Amino acid sequence: MSTQPAAVTETTTVVPLTSEYPLARVDLMPPEVLADRRFKRTKGLLALGVVGTLALCGGGYVWAAADADAAAEELALEQARTAELQAEAAQYAAVPALIASVDRAQTALTTAMASDIExxxxxxxxxxxxxxxxxxxxxxxxxxxxxAGAPALSGDPxxxxxxxxxxxxxxxxxxxxxxxxxxxxxxxxxxxxxxxxxxxxxxxxxxxxxxxxxxxxxxxxxxxxxxxxxxxxx
CATH class of the missing domain: 3.30.70.2830 (Alpha-Beta Plaits)
Structure with missing residues (x-):
């Protein structure tokens, strides 16, 4: 009886690429390039900030301009109304003097005709x-x-x-x-x-x-x- 040789089994070990086995990384980027990138990012953020600021300022200006226009329109309306009222008041400027004249005439008439007998x-x-x-x-x-106070003129007591x-x-x-x-x-x-x-x-x-x-x-x-x-x- 002959003996068969045992089969040889090959075993493969797989090493997972996890943090348990970090890979060595070598950054060969020159510092000037990195600094330039950071500067570009910063410049972009600053540009966005400036744009946002300009947008806010523009909105505020538009709002203020609209409010100023509304105030100017209201002022113009009030000025027109004031001019109209002043024109109407001018028409009646002589009324107080006329009323005073009528009162004087009425007083004079009342005084003169106080002893009126029909x-x-x-x-x-x-x-x-x-x-x-x-x-x-x-x-x-x-x-x-x-x-009042004058003695009677009649001689008849x-x-x-x-x-x-x-x-x-x-x-x-x-x-x-x-x-x-x-x-x-x-x-x-x-x-x-x-x-x-x-x-x-x-x-x-x-x-x-x-x-x-x-x-x-x-x-x-x-x-x-x-x-x-x-x-x-x-």
């Missing part, structure tokens, strides 16, 4: 209460405004101190009784006060029918003022 009303009422047997030959009405006028009537009557009746009627008219005989005499000279000549004086009370020119309270 005499036609009183003369009409006086005629309405006159008996048929009485007629007038003259009627004189005088306004005498009362001055019974005359009202606050009288503001006087009416002197002369006329003729058929009988004394008609004159007395007329005086009583006159005393009942509001605004007339202190109706007094100044003179009364029978006139029968050469006449078939004698008559009575009379003069009557009547004081006018402050209630006779019309107050037409006194400003009404609002």
């Amino acid at each position: 005499w036609y009303r009183y003369l009409s009422q006086m005629g309405a209460v006159t008996p048929d047997g009485v007629w007038f030959t003259s009627v004189t009405a005088t306004s005498t405004p009362v001055v 019974l005359a009202p101190a606050d009288a503001v006028g006087e009416v002197v009537t002369t006329g003729k009557a058929l009988v004394y009784q008609d004159v007395a009746t007329w005086m009583d009627n006159l005393d009942g008219i509001s605004g007339y006060d202190h109706v007094l005989f100044t003179n009364a005499a029978l006139n029968d000279e050469g006449e078939t029918d004698p008559w009575v000549d009379f003069t009557v004086t009547t004081k006018v009370a402050p209630t006779a003022y019309s107050d037409r020119y006194v400003p009404k309270a609002e």
